[in-house]
Amino acid sequence: MPYRPGRCAICCPAIGYSSRLRRPGRGGDVIQTGSLDRRITISRRTVTNGPLGATETWITLGTIWAARKDVSDGEKAAAGTVMSTLAARFTVRSFEMTRGIRPADTITEGRLTFDIVGIKELGRRDYLEITAQARLD
Numbered sequence: 001m002p003y004r005p006g007r008c009a010i011c012c013p014a015i016g017y018s019s020r021l022r023r024p025g026r027g028g029d030v031i032q033t034g035s036l037d038r039r040i041t042i043s044r045r046t047v048t049n050g051p052l053g054a055t056e057t058w059i060t061l062g063t064i065w066a067a068r069k070d071v072s073d074g075e076k077a078a079a080g081t082v083m084s085t086l087a088a089r090f091t092v093r094s095f096e097m098t099r100g101i102r103p104a105d106t107i108t109e110g111r112l113t114f115d116i117v118g119i120k121e122l123g124r125r126d127y128l129e130i131t132a133q134a135r136l137d
Contacts, residue, residue, distance in 0.1 A: 035067045035091075036065040036066055036067050036091070036092070036093070037065070037067065038065070038066050038067065038068045038090075038109055039063055039064075039065060039066075039109070040063070040064060040065075040066045040068075040090060040092075040107050040108065040109045041060055041062070041063045041107070041108040041109075042060070042061040042062055042063075042064070042097075042098075042101055042105055042106075042107060043058045043059065043060050043061065043105060043106045043107075043108065044058065044059055044061055044102070044104070044105045044106075045057075045058055045104065045105075045106075046058070046059055058106075061097060061100070061101070061105070062097045064092055064093070064097070064098065065092070065093075066090045066091060066092045066109075066130075067090065067091040067092075068088050068089070068090050068109060069088060069089045069091075070086060070087070070088045071087050071088060071089055071131075072086075072087045073085065073086045073087070073136075081137075082137070083135060083137055084135070084136035084137055085133055085134065085135055085136065086112070086133070086134045086136055087117075087131065087132070087133045088114065088131075088132055088133075088134070089129055089130065089131050089132075090107060090109075090114075090129070090130040090132060091122070091127055091128070091129050091130075092127065092128050092130065093126075093127060093128075094121065094122075094125045094126055094127055094128050098128050099125075099128070101116065101119060101128070101130065102116070102119075103116045103117065103118065103119065104116070107130065107132050112134045112136075113134060114132035114133060114134040115132060115133055115134070116130055116131070116132045117131045117132055117133055118130070118131040119131075
């Protein structure tokens with residue numbers, strides 16, 4: 001469909017425009033608006049000093065929609081035990097809360113808790129790609 005000024009795929013799907021969002025910086029890859037199909041919870045560890053010593057608690061920063069792509073899994077034996085891991089990449093929309101995510105935070109999706117390994121910006125504040133790893137045992 002030809003480009004028409006003042007119209008976009010996000011707010012004008014009824015006029016025949018695609019419901020896909022461009023994913024800049026990836027050679028024209030496209031993120032489907034429906035591909036953000038997982039609810040994830042971002043948590044941050046906080047330590048408070050009280051009369052009985054330091055107390056560690058986890059606070060929820062927010063629950064958001066994301067796309068998840070599993071990139072690798074593996075097992076390794078150490079100290080007589082077998083440890084299984086799963087590495088995944090989460091794609092989330094970039095906004096104020098998600099831009100504040102740090103590698104020390106965790107992602108919970110379903111029954112799995114992922115430790116964040118890296119965060120990469122996609123496009124100009126369009127999306128964030130979060131690489132994380134979970135222990136499966």
